[in-house]
Amino acid sequence: MLLPCASAMAIAYRKKKMDSRFWWPILLAFAMASAGARSQSTDALGFLSIDCGIEPGKSYVDHLTNISYVSDADFIDTGVNHNTSAPYRGDVPTPVLDTLRAFPNGTRNCYTIRSRAVVQGSKYLLRAWFRYGNYDGLLNSQSLAFELHLGVNYWVGVNVTMPNLPYRKEEIIAVATAGYLSVCLVNTGMGTPFISGIELRPLKDSLYPAVNKRRSLLLFHRWNLGTAHGNYVRLLLLLLLLLSLSERFYL
């Protein structure tokens, strides 16, 4: 976006008969800046993607989406890191689901999500990922269920009892009531809570007018209506449509 602007500027100045050689280094700098901006575009949008359970300080770019993921160590002090067992990993590599952080101690363990993008009063989509993957070797020997809370409010119950469930994903659209967001895992006496990933996506305030600081929206369902395999754009549009439908029907 910077580039056309810079070229227009250069043309305008050339008409004033300025030496065009003077502008080339500047144009080049703009071109490089805009190329750099493209590769970091998801960060610039305020995306924050946290891979729970990887080594502290580690980060990587997901090769499918080009979205960068960071370790969760900066967002929480409690819990233990684990790897899922290889046989329970999917055919398509999904690094965010391969590691997790489990909370054997304490009834309530909370992530404090602070980032440049989290501003009190602004709207966010928060996504939480869960893949049990038999990380503790206790598959089938217990039922496993716990609660997910956003701050002090109940978000959803997470039940991962079905062993063939590849993963679970929960989504909420909410307004930050402080300069951070608190994602809490609550032990309800039915196994050790865990989490694989947390993704934060800032939303424009004009989206989802039904959401305010007292009311959040949960994703009800998402259907894939004949999309080509891997067509993320249409899936996203469908998500937005369905979120607005679920807003209409469930609030």
Ligand SMILES: *[C@@H]1O[C@H](CO)[C@@H](O)[C@H](O)[C@H]1NC(C)=O
């Ligand atoms: C990811 O980035 C690479 C290099 O910049 C690019 O070739 C590729 O098309 C991008 N993939 C997606 C899904 O955007």
Ligand SMILES: *[C@@H]1O[C@H](CO)[C@@H](O)[C@H](O)[C@H]1NC(C)=O
């Ligand atoms: C998970 O696997 C990676 C790579 O094999 C290893 O470096 C790491 O120590 C493992 N983490 C845990 C908690 O076992």
Ligand SMILES: *[C@@H]1O[C@H](CO)[C@@H](O)[C@H](O)[C@H]1NC(C)=O
């Ligand atoms: C959990 O509590 C036990 C007993 O107090 C302690 O030995 C263990 O290190 C704690 N684990 C974590 C991850 O805090």
Ligand SMILES: *[C@@H]1O[C@H](CO)[C@@H](O)[C@H](O)[C@H]1NC(C)=O
């Ligand atoms: C979790 O799901 C299983 C299988 O559907 C069910 O039997 C169990 O009661 C559920 N547990 C909770 C706590 O909801």
